[in-house]
Amino acid sequence: MTAGDSPDRLRHESAFAALCGVSPVEVSSGPRKRHRLNIGGDRQANAALYRIVITRLRHDPVTRTYRDRRITEGKTPREVIRALKRYIAREIYTLLTYATP
Template sequence: MLQLPGVGPVLAARIIGRVGSLDRFPSDNRFASCCGTAPIEISSGDVTRHCLSCAVDRQLNHALHLIALSQVRCHAQHRIYCQRKRATGKGHCEAMRYLQRRLATVICRHLTTDQHAATPAAA
């Protein structure tokens, strides 16, 4: 996970400590929901918005937010992704939420591969 841009040893330790065992999350979507990056649709008339659930791990969400901020500042690929979202009419917060959602999927996959590599195969 340390190979990801914007993830240092402190954030990696915070994420691993808060996640614990990945057995709690049967899919990437469940992990994103726990992190608070899977939005819940709220509607009022013709306006459709998304908000975050209140039943999330705020420390995981904060760690993903810090990684997303670092990636937008320092990496052109992620900055272009956010600019593309903004060009489609999304606000800054919505564009960051989309980036955090992508990060949640990537981090979950990294944690899964790291967990499988760390566990010895049954003989």
């Protein structure tokens, strides 16, 4: 629904991520480099991506391994969820572009 009837109008996966509100925005202060999600975009699409992330974290061992590795690298659980939402948006964009005739 977010991409509409013409997903081909989205030229890059980063445009789809911005449309879903999962594009990273730098919020660094001091020596620590951090990002947060863009607060713009379709909130329903963002909520759907969040549900996908939570489901994968509960049931997919590969996603859990990724989360554990990133947490040991010093990332917070919130930052890990942000990265996973961006990754899933990339997967969905690929599916959308290949599904269009």
